[in-house]
Amino acid sequence: MIAEELFKLIRGDVVEASKEITHIENEEYLTPKDVARILGWHYMTVYKKKDELGCYVRIKNRIFFPKSKFHQVLQSGRL
Numbered sequence: 001m002i003a004e005e006l007f008k009l010i011r012g013d014v015v016e017a018s019k020e021i022t023h024i025e026n027e028e029y030l031t032p033k034d035v036a037r038i039l040g041w042h043y044m045t046v047y048k049k050k051d052e053l054g055c056y057v058r059i060k061n062r063i064f065f066p067k068s069k070f071h072q073v074l075q076s077g078r079l
Helices: 002-026 032-039 043-048 067-076
Strands: 057-059 062-066
Touching: 032 043, 032 062, 062 067
Parallel strands: none
Antiparallel strands: 057 062
């Protein structure tokens, strides 16, 4: 009985982890120039305010903005 509950718990964790990995791998990323175009800013302003936006990731020393997180920032009105 304990083993069954433990199996269900571990199985649920594995399913959640695999869903998260799949989401990350399928995520679309915006470049700073794309973000600047959307916001009507100069792309250097995006670099300067990247911490204010708070939704960027670094991939091989380049900055990208996950599209879903960027849209959350826009909808929350943090800008």
